[in-house]
Amino acid sequence: MAQPSGSKSNVDYIPTDNLFAYTFLNREVNRRFDPSDDKVLFHEPVTLQDLTLARLRDDCLRVAKSLSQLVAWVPAKDDFGVPGAIVGPVVMIHLPNCCAFPVIFLGGLAAKCTMNLVSPVQSPKELAHVMSLVQPDVIFTQPGEAGEGILKKTFPLLSKDSVSPKIFTVEAAQYPTPSPPPHHLSSSNWLSLLDQDTSFRVEPMSAYEQAYRVACILWSSGTTGKSKGVMHSHRALVTSGSYWQKPSKEYSNNEVWIGLPPFYHIMGLETIMLLAPLYGAKVVVMRKFELETYLRLISKHRATYLNVAPPLALALAKTPLLDEPWCDLSSIRAVGCGAAPLGPDIIREFYRRTGIRILEGYGLSETGCFTYIPDQASPWEVVEKRIGYAGCVMDDVDVEVRDGTGKALPSGEPGEIMVRSNLQMMGYVRNPKATKEAFSKDGFVHTGDIGMINKERFVKIVDRIKDVIKYNGFQVSPVELDAVIGAMPSVLDVGTTSVYSDKHASELPIAYVVPRSAELIAAVKRGDKNSPGLKVFAEEVFNMVGEQCAYYKLLRGGIVLCDAVTKSPTGKILRRSLKHIKGIHIPYQNQPGMKAKL
Incomplete structure (x- = not known):
């Protein structure tokens, strides 16, 4: 496992906590915001139910207690092909965005499980590839064809000696429910896990365990072949939360975000789902993209900041719905765009039509989200000069641009962008060859992106090497x-x-x-x-x-x-x-x- 060494990425202010403990229990550590227990963090627009900070924390503890009892029989795991990695019982979340997602994710981490996050739209063949590598012990999925039906088609594709997981079903819009949960629940309904008290004790972590215990596994998009499991430690996720406290001066304690980016993706996970409890932001959950619904949610809930991918930015720039009398985007401070480069003419067109700036950010599943967007309220003249740049590199992240021989290039010259920080992955699941190729000898991650960095540490992405x-x-x-x-x-x-x-x-x-x-x-x-x-x-x-x-x-x-x-x-x-x-x-x-x- 390539750990950062000899760089400023080894920072001493990162708390050595389990991510759950960092999020809820040690709230005095490195925080700009201190949201109250009654602060609404997640809103389900279908049922109009709210999930507050207190309810999220307490239900996570209930899930942690139930899961710890359920997986007590699970044998110790191997290192998944990454030397030193500590893998807990594997819990697979096979769900779209919903209020239950953060409860299951953070509750599982409190119980020292390894959370395997997969797209619910994967085909049975794709899902079988993932499951064969991680052998999940517990699965959370939707009832019906979209969840259980996919799993039913997947199981015959697995080897006969595969683990038989315990499966829980999650109705995406069913939670939050009135507390306590309804009686007479099926044992396969995930709400049955909430039938516990909140006495679960989250075990402390040493710095070593935090760095080597696998918190979650994300799956690359597979644009260059079969998807690869990207392993992230508790340290990487705690570091992300700590790093994002620095640029938080751009944010208020009344943030409202639309939770459209998938929570199983690095952008949705790190910059929306896990930041909401730290900032006290309200996330309006959205499972499936539909442009008019998206715009109506923005208008109704007075969203303050949007996280989008380029196709959505393109749709926003060109849709005639912006001219409808009900469409009101005046509450939006700025739009952050990631996942891929965005054409400058799209940014200009959206600003011309709305007066709102689209600001680009940068990150990979392997590196975490490591740039931020300063001066979101800057005049358009300042923003326009930075069009094409994908944000400013965070202070405690090492970035170099290197040529094909590995030689560092001076500012402004294009080459491969290389990144090293505590945010980065531990390695790929059972793929030592790909893990070795992903890291340089001095611990930098090969991004595969051609780009350059200026003297102010703004990054510009020119292209993908393989594209x-x-x-x-x-x-x-x-x-x-x-x-x-x-x-x-x-x-x-x-x-x-x-x-x-x-x-x-x-x-x-x-x-x-x-x-x-x-x-x-x-x-x-x-x-x-x-x-x-x-x-x-x-x-x-x-x-x-x-x-x-x-x-x-x-x-x-x-x-x-x-x-x-x-x-x-x-x-x-x-x-x-x-x-x-x-x-x-x-x-x-x-x-x-x-x-x-x-």
Whole structure:
């Protein structure tokens, strides 16, 4: 396990606590806010029920007591392929965002379980891959086809000697319930775990245990193959909470956030779910994205700050719903965007329409969220100068930009961004080869991102190393092409990748484009290749790239007109999967009148 050493990332102010104890019991340590017990932290808009800090803390203790009794029989685990790692009984949360999620997560950590967080939209095959690696002892899932049904299809794909887990069902909108929980509950209903007192004692942790005990496992999106289990210690999660106290001057004790980013993803986990109890923020829980519902929740609850991924930022910039009389975004201080780079024209368009700044942040499942967005209330002139930068690196995080030989590059020169801090992962589950490749010899994590850092420690992401298209020796950024095409008013969405050409002996850029026009999308769905509107639209896209980009970036692989671009649940374009999209291919034709930049 690569632990930071010999760097400023070894800070002595990080409390050596179990994450639950840091969150609820040692509230005098390194805190800017001290929310009261009656502060509402999570709100369920379907039932209008509120989860207060006191209820969250007490129900976590009830869950911890029940789980500790339930898993007492579980044999000691191995290190999951990461030397020194301490793995507890594995509890898998297979749920969408809901008020029960933080209760189960923090309650499990209080009981020293290892929490395995998985997307509820994974296929049985994908879920079987995860379960075969971690062998969960307890599973929390939804009743019906969305949860139990997926598990039923998954179990036959596992080996016969796999652990038979105890399964609890969670009705996403059922909690919070009146306290105490209803009588006559099924033993498989997770609410039965709340039938306990709050006398559970959370055991103290030494600094060593905090650094090596696995708190949770997140799963990479699998954009470069099968998903990898990213192991995080209690120290990493406590460090995240401590680091986020420093830039909290931008926040008040009356924050309202929309809980749309998945809690099983690093952004939703670290910057929403786990920050809410520390800041006393109210999180309005949202399970499934629907743009009008999202905007209505913002307007009704007077949201103060939004965390979004690029597809949502694009949708917000272009939707006509912003002009509806009921749509009121005046309470929003700023919008934070992460998970992938965002085109500058989208940021400018959203500001033009709303007067609200979109500010980019940066982090990976492997590194944690390690940049923050200072001066959220800065004038637009200041913000506009920083468009393209993904936030400022936190003080106690080491970041270097290195070339292909591992040599550190000076400020302003592009190379691979390398990160080292107490936020970073311990390693990948049962994948020592990938773990070794993820770390440099001096403990920095390879992000796989090409970028640069300026003298003020602002980071700019240029591209992903593995996404770069190589055309006749030139490097072509799909992110840049996405930004150029996505800025067109007639384009709803776009994803760019490459196709290999034997004729040219090279990769060729190809764009998968979703038209904004409902008429054109209908033609795409019909497979109407002869629709004149499609050809005109494609020519507009070809011409835009030709006018805005160098000649070697032209869409020589053509354009595929489609009705949706393949993305992960967190909004990342799955570039390796774009080739599977069925649409109408418009081949590239070198037009004499089209001039490209040199």
